[in-house]
Amino acid sequence: MNDTTLRFLPGKNNTFTAKVEKISGQKLLACYQCGKCSAGCPMAAYMDILPNQIVRMAQLGMEKQLLASRTIWTCVSCLTCNSRCPKNIKIAEVIESLRETALRNGQRDDRLNIWEISPEVRADLPPIAMIAAMRKLTS
């Protein structure tokens, strides 16, 4: 992203932005980039793009980069960001809309294959873990 100049181009990138806003029910332009969401995110250490950057890139309609990010699979919907955002933006909802878009764009790019997990580990895991992971990471 270092060599990219970010500019709002009305009418060009806003289809994706509108889609994210519709699925998530959030007004993306309300974000003023304070960074509080990222500061408190317990998963930030394992992300490639921080939550505040996700919101910024969604404002700009950067579909390709967002859907290819590791972050959308790392966020666990803990809602810490949601409860602390001074602009009441539900960042977790924004990220979920990206995850859903990636899972439903026809490629069925699942991020979890249950059969790759050994039967011993599977037997050990609580049902809520399995069901939650499948709901979040598979199409």
Next chain:
Amino acid sequence: MKLIYYPGCTLKNSARNFDVSTVSSMAELDVEVEELDRWNCCGTVHALGAENVMNRVAPVTNLIRVKETAAKTEGMASEFMTSCAMCYNTLKRANIDVKKNPDKLSTINNFLNLETTKYEGDVEVRHLLEYLRDRVGFDKLAEKVKKPLTGLRVACYYGCLLVRPKEVAFDDVENPMIMENLIAALGATPVNFPLKTECCGAYHAVGKPEIIADRTDKIMGSASEQDVDLVVVSCPMCAYNLDFRQDDAKRLNPDFKHMPVLYFTQLMALALECGDDALRFDLHHIDPKPALAARDLA
């Protein structure tokens, strides 16, 4: 008092210790708990899409069952209790969502056209902690204690689901104290610790156990800095992560100290002397007995 109880899938599988300790301690508190007839999985996670309808069907089916059970049982309110934080969060959020959106609710009722009962937003979802505080009362609980947990230092871990989002929280979002108050009523010493509402990594247990090990190191480490004997939780997901990933946490950080993780209901069952069958310590990875024995409680 009579009360409908929703155990959820995990309490009937890997977290049977949570189920038996819930049911037996409620009996000691004179609450007649009746397991919900024909309950189904809540779906475990609340789908965050603004217009999602599909993932509300499973919770609403349960709410219909509650309504039916309450209608045919005398003295039974149209409410139910669950002790699992994950079920509580999912069921409560779905209930709020369909109450706020009548269109969604009518779509769901139409979809569930084989049900004889329609859901009309007329069931209340309660978490056990909330029920104990508001209906039983912590003072009444304290009176019922047979074996006070004197000297036991306990860190209360809430994780995400009891406090977020605000609409489902029955205590302060950033600094809840309800579990500490309950622990104090049992005669133990609750000890505050900074990471009590930090996420444990949740379902990454399935595909990314290395993240859970790191979270376990941080969260349990923060508790053990306060010199506690054990950590209590209200979520079988947190319990699994924080208990079963401790060996991996130790590999990441040689200074990591093993510490037992219990459900708050197990401490209730211990203080109310419900017997060993109500504790099921055999289901734990880190055995709670030595820590309890060190305080003359095992």
